[in-house]
Amino acid sequence: MIMSASGFPSLALGCFLLALVVAPHVVHGLSRSLTQGGGAVAPSASAAGLCASEITIHGYQCQEFDAVTKDGYILSVQRIPEGRAGGGSTNKQPVFVQHGVLADGSAWLVNLPEQSLPLILADNGFDVWIANSRGTQFSRRHTSLSPSNPKFWDWSWDELAAFDLPAVFDLIHEKTGKKVHYVGHSLGTTIALASLSEGKLVDKLQSVALLSPVAYLTHITTALGIIAARSFLGELVADFLEALCARPGLDCYDFLTAFSGPNCCLNVSTVDLFLKNYPQSTSMKNLVHLSQTVRDGGLAKYNYEIADFNMEHYGDARPPVYNLSNIPHNVSMFLSYGGQDALADPKDVQLLLDSLKLHDVGKLTVQFVKDYAHMDFLMGLNAKDIVYSQVLSFFKNQH
Numbered sequence: 111m112i113m114s115a116s117g118f119p120s121l122a123l124g125c126f127l128l129a130l131v132v133a134p135h136v137v138h139g140l141s142r143s144l145t146q147g148g149g150a151v152a153p154s155a156s157a158a159g160l161c162a163s164e165i166t167i168h169g170y171q172c173q174e175f176d177a178v179t180k181d182g183y184i185l186s187v188q189r190i191p192e193g194r195a196g197g198g199s200t201n202k203q204p205v206f207v208q209h210g211v212l213a214d215g216s217a218w219l220v221n222l223p224e225q226s227l228p229l230i231l232a233d234n235g236f237d238v239w240i241a242n243s244r245g246t247q248f249s250r251r252h253t254s255l256s257p258s259n260p261k262f263w264d265w266s267w268d269e270l271a272a273f274d275l276p277a278v279f280d281l282i283h284e285k286t287g288k289k290v291h292y293v294g295h296s297l298g299t300t301i302a303l304a305s306l307s308e309g310k311l312v313d314k315l316q317s318v319a320l321l322s323p324v325a326y327l328t329h330i331t332t333a334l335g336i337i338a339a340r341s342f343l344g345e346l347v348a349d350f351l352e353a354l355c356a357r358p359g360l361d362c363y364d365f366l367t368a369f370s371g372p373n374c375c376l377n378v379s380t381v382d383l384f385l386k387n388y389p390q391s392t393s394m395k396n397l398v399h400l401s402q403t404v405r406d407g408g409l410a411k412y413n414y415e416i417a418d419f420n421m422e423h424y425g426d427a428r429p430p431v432y433n434l435s436n437i438p439h440n441v442s443m444f445l446s447y448g449g450q451d452a453l454a455d456p457k458d459v460q461l462l463l464d465s466l467k468l469h470d471v472g473k474l475t476v477q478f479v480k481d482y483a484h485m486d487f488l489m490g491l492n493a494k495d496i497v498y499s500q501v502l503s504f505f506k507n508q509h
């Protein structure tokens with residue numbers, strides 16, 4: 111298994127630990143807000159939104175939208191309607207870009223414009239929509255709940271699949287009248303697979319590109335101890351890691367490696383930029399749900415761990431499974447995974463491919479990038495040439 115430089119075991123909950131490493135106060139703030147109803151982190155820095163801080167500064171047009179979910183969350187969505195050189199905004203195919211856990215839409219934009227997927231898509235004639243999941247800095251809003259209310263944080267990725275994705279699909283479809291291409295990274299792939307397996311999204315979907323797809327987390331086993339220990343995880347690990355990572359820079363970079371795999375192709379300055387915005391807050395329930403995915407070896411809904419509670423929520427003592435074989439076999443899919451990825455381990459991606467084996471011939475395109483780890487797909491310096499070029503031609507070939 112992967113170990114960090116200090117010998118501390120790495121984990122599927124590595125993302126959680128990274129959170130503690132990089133910004134212990136965020137998770138403390140979060141757990142406080144979960145357990146005692148206080149201390150949610152206020153929207154930070156560029157309150158003007160992602161358009162102003164990350165997109166228009168590079169010379170692109172950008173519009174801010176809100177998507178309201180059926181359960182009342184108000185999600186910030188950015189639209190880049192045309193490329194830097196202009197070219198008009200009519201009759202373009204929309205692409206929905208979805209980040210992973212503990213990140214937000216800015217995670218796609220840390221590299222130079224000509225290396226960043228959303229901007230590359232815009233420059234290649236697509237109408238680009240960047241989503242920000244509930245709880246992240248620009249989507250910490252709700253029609254009736256305040257972020258300081260623990261109820262605000264009562265959700266896991268089940269709700270991202272059931273409510274966040276459909277809300278953004280609806281918004282894009284309403285504004286463009288077109289079917290939507292989707293591209294997700296990491297948890298952004300998990301929630302799309304879950305949603306599709308329940309027959310959602312399909313009527314508004316043109317095609318799906320999954321980068322570093324996470325459906326099974328079976329091959330990350332050292333998380334188990336952490337999961338068992340999760341009730342005291344906060345205190346125990348935060349102190350340890352605060353010491354480990356008191357200084358920004360290299361230690362944190364090493365930890366990024368420990369949890370995501372040995373990324374081949376990152377720009378160290380870019381990683382520093384990324385870590386400034388990372389982690390974004392998420393709910394404890396979401397992280398627990400992820401840890402259950404590791405423990406239970408398949409994709410299922412959140413487990414309340416007590417049969418009666420599950421019975422109450424699901425009418426069954428066990429949480430329902432997301433059956434990936436139920437994803438409509440004619441959905442056009444592109445899937446790209448890396449040989450060095452510690453989160454989307456190649457063996458786990460193989461399990462995912464097995465569950466898609468009845469997919470229509472010609473509707474599933476798979477790319478394997480031997481040297482890539484988890485973060486290379488998001489911000490590798492050569493991702494443009496190796497992966498995004500494939501995503502572009504995949505989208506361009508859909509009708």
Ligand SMILES: *[C@@H]1O[C@H](CO)[C@@H](O)[C@H](O)[C@H]1NC(C)=O
Nearest residue numbers: 220221222377378379380491
């Ligand atoms: C790495 O990132 C820095 C800061 O954004 C940038 O100035 C530099 O050109 C990047 N290097 C490469 C090779 O793209």
Ligand SMILES: *[C@@H]1O[C@H](CO)[C@@H](O)[C@H](O)[C@H]1NC(C)=O
Nearest residue numbers: 408431432433434435436437
């Ligand atoms: C998933 O669905 C397929 C086909 O609908 C079925 O054959 C299979 O038994 C299901 N798997 C599970 C784990 O429910």
Ligand SMILES: *[C@@H]1O[C@H](CO)[C@@H](O)[C@H](O)[C@H]1NC(C)=O
Nearest residue numbers: 312315316438439440441442
């Ligand atoms: C996929 O199959 C479904 C059901 O068989 C059908 O309604 C739909 O039109 C098909 N979609 C495409 C893109 O072929």
